[in-house]
Amino acid sequence: MxxxxxxxxxxxxxxxxxxxxxxxxxxxxxxxxxxxxxxxxxxxxxxxxxxxxxxxxxxxxxxxxxxxxxxxxxxxxxxxxxxxxxxxxxxxxxxxxxxQNPYAEMIVAATMKYMNPLGIPASSDNWAEGLKFDQGSTDVLYTGKMYQLMAYTGGLNRVRDMAGDHVSKLMAGIIANHPSVIRMSASQRDRSFQKQLNNSLRNIVKLLQAAGNHFSYPGPMEPYPGTFLYDLGYLAEFEEYANRVYGFLKEYGAKRIITVDPHTYDLMKHTYPEFVDGFDLEVVFYADLLSGLNISKTDRTVVYHEPCHFVLREDSYSTPLELINRAADTVLAPRNGKRNRCCGGPDELIFPDLSDKVSQERYSELISTGASEIVTACPICLANLSKERKTRDMADLLAEASSL
Ligand code: SF4
Ligand code: SF4
The missing domain is CATH 1.10.1060 (Fumarate Reductase Iron-sulfur Protein; Chain B, domain 2)
Structure with missing residues (x-):
């Protein structure tokens, strides 16, 4: 191949x-x-x-x-x-x-042990507190912990900055053999960003419910989908892991999963069926289920940063753009659609400096449109483009435009 x-x-x-x-x-x-x-x-x-x-x-x-x-x-x-x-x-x-890349080895070891790449304990995942779900529904909200993880990646990189390149690589090698060490970086999480991310997840739930959807949520024990295992080339580990995740969702009673980020959506829809025998879950992105939402246009002008997994794959997926267009006057960056420029997010844990340069470039391009806010539909893009806090999640804009 x-x-x-x-x-x-x-x-x-x-x-x-x-x-x-x-x-x-x-x-x-x-x-x-x-x-x-x-x-x-x-x-x-x-x-x-x-x-x-x-x-x-x-x-x-x-x-x-x-x-x-x-x-x-x-x-x-x-x-x-x-x-x-x-x-x-x-x-x-x-x-x-x-x-072998030491950071990749570290991520793989932590994912296999904790079912998420940064060893986030289930006890710290409390974004859904107080929300009501239709437990027992076979439509299942599957966050894949992607929003939750974003508050921690910056913290891990701050630890790496403090330690320097040589020590960081040594530490990554140690974590690869003793994954529990990665939990030390959890104290470095960005609590204010975590609040913002939790709020976006809550808004996704409110939007879905306001649009008339009924669904259950497995709670903080839900596993990360294993995106890094696949992306980093650990295919044997990914196969084992994907079958564990599928088993979890089936045991929970899922028939249709509602994903909330482009990476999980793409992976579950297109890659899982290749690695999981008999994969029979229907996979949707939450924006697909918002047609019943009452959206009024706000007075904002926003620029939409399109996630690569929505516009640079074979089938372009434009439902988020259509929804954002209904909520605000929307412009696109000079590079958009099939010429889209990535936010640099996928490199954040392995090559943080390179990732930062890519995101700066994209951020400048987005801001050059004159829009007062950047809106995106991906927590990785959100984390990487959150310079000066001018970037927000599509769910927050839609919640505002739907008066939720
Ligand atoms: S565009 Fe790049 S990959 Fe394609 S033929 Fe030219 S050099 Fe090769
Ligand atoms: S980073 Fe460069 S080589 Fe890699 S997929 Fe994007 S355009 Fe292609």
Missing amino acids: LQNEVGKCISCGFCESVCPTLPAAGYDLWKGARGRVIMGHELLNAVREGREGNMDISDSFYSCLDCFACLQVCPAGVNAGVVSHLARSLIVGKKIKGN
Whole structure:
């Protein structure tokens, strides 16, 4: 599969013009789309010749955001995001010496132990306190803990900043073998942001209920969907993990799951069926269930940052934009739709500096539209674009426009 993907490349370089990590990495070609395809070629040759253990190439692939912007402009139909994913899977599957990423290993170990990548204890997940659900309904709200995690990622990176690069890598190696250590970073969470995120989740519930939906919620024991395991190339672990999550949801009685973020939606809808035998859950995004909502236009002008998983995948998903349009005068960034620019979020735990540069670039582009607020429909985008707190979640805007 990797051979098929890299074999199509004609080395024109068009993909470099849209790859967000290339300028953010100071035009280090190996951290750009074409460099990753060339590196994919080189990795295959090295594996064939048995010299892969002498290579130091993993940063090229691990720094890819999997945004798929490159695919949209490639005349040969190459997806450097897929190349990066396949290369990471090869590195992990063959355990290629010297190329394991310590942060990836740390995340995988914590996810397998705690069913979420940062070891967040269920006791600290209290966003739904006081809300009423229709327990027993086979429609199940599945947050996948994505909103909840975002208050913790900044804290982990602050610990890394304080420790420095060398010590951080050593710590990541220790956590990979003793995942409980990751819980120390929980005290560094951003409590004010956590309040904002919890409020967005509560607004999602209120919106769904105001639109006439009835659903249950499994509570703080609900597991994270395993996105990182898949994205980082740990496919054997992902398969085991996805089956655990599916078992949890089935045991809970779910027939249809209502997801609240684009990553979980995409993963559960498109990837789970490949890894879970007999996967039979219907997967929807909560915006699909808001047609009965009474929305009045506010006097705001907002710019919508489109999540890559909604607009740079094969099927564009535009329901969030339609809803936001009903709630406020809406503009789009200079790069939007199939030319969308990623927020940098997927790199936040592995390459925080690179992620920050990508997000700064996107933030400036969004603000340049003159809109007073940025609105997005993804907690990862929200966390990465929350500079000066000018960014908010679609659910908060819709709640305001529906007087909830
Ligand atoms: S745009 Fe496509 S063909 Fe051109 S260098 Fe990039 S991957 Fe290769
Ligand atoms: S998927 Fe995104 S980050 Fe990765 S190579 Fe393509 S454009 Fe660059």
